[in-house]
Amino acid sequence: MNRAAPVRWDRLIRNVHLATFEPAQHGSQDPQFDPDYGVVRDGAIAIAGGRIAWLGAEAQLPPNASAAEEVDGQGQWLLPGLIDCHTHLVFGGNRAEEFEQRLQGVSYADIARAGGGINSTVRATRATGVDALVAQARPRLQALLAEGVTGIEIKSGYGLDLASERQMLQAASRLGAEFGIKLQRTFLGAHALPPQYQDNADGYVDELCQTMLPSLAAEGLVDAVDGFCESIAFSTAQMERVFACANALGLPVKLHAEQLTNQGGAALVARHGGLSADHLEYLDAAGIAAMAAAGTTAVLLPGAYYFLRETKQPPLQALQQAGVPIALASDANPGSSPLFSLQLMLNFACTLWGMTPAQALTAVTRNGALALGWQDHCGTLARGKRADLVLWPLQTPAELAYQFGGIRPSQIWIEGQPQQVQS
């Protein structure tokens, strides 16, 4: 007789329906659900060493396995933790006054040109120490975590000098450690032209490439590099220099591209093997082709689209037809998206742009991970990935995109450890 050796897991969650977001593995098992969810009905999932050790139909649980702790999921839905792959969560102050100005007819670009916009947040951020930056960002992060976010990207870009950018990245690092979440810290020194370089954009790019980025990278504070490629910010030629510097330091790149006008930024970041091009309302066919060829993820930001009352939609269908993976993120920031809710983005992407709930949920799980280069570590339910898991009191996963307000996780595990859920 051939008896398998006993297996002992740390934790086994039983009596759950799984949305794995692994359609190739679990796509067509239940015709009631969009195959993109990768549904396993009446499933179970086992955790060992903070990783997913086994998952499948509960009826197929290996008879030789047991767990130190069993959790009854009571027939609820278990999804991978959500990933917010584009945020500016750390900043000082707020811009409610500009919101009022904009509603009196002044445009976002005009406010920026008059020294407001990003630069008004730069003034407030520079005047705020690391402790206060952490304290101000904490409730914003808690709002996201309360909605089932377990992985997040946080950008700098409101310091725009070495010391202030360092403080932002230190604040991000502290928040990541405090909450134990998976974090990518992105250097966004090329966000706006700072006051000290008013008529000397190339001089600022010199300092960025020669001093700021190399220093912060050497201090271990930078995981990726981003920029704002726009008529009111940096040109493709300037971003090219920043990317060359990032590439030389071995850091992945991404770009705020074609948000307000078409500058060819998406093609530029694709050419540099970028992780993602973000915003993309004004993206053209050449940019889409470049992204598809390079495998660059499109990060769409419905919060900024909505809050700036943009009317030009990103070319969703053309991106899908070209096979470009699409992620969604909050863009949480004080100027263009003071909306600290990824669930709201799911609803916006469906109602404003016509994404399906399965596409939208894929965009904040599987493709959110892809946009951060985390696809081997998280974003789907698969053996070997981090056990970043969220249990939801739903009848169907689509409810997460359909209903806004009042849906909270019943339980969250980060690397297999149960978290305190806010009710």
Ligand code: DI6
């Ligand atoms: N585009 C955006 O929407 C954010 N940054 C960027 O490059 C807005 C930043 C802000 O207005 O503070």
Ligand code: FE
């Ligand atoms: Fe942004």
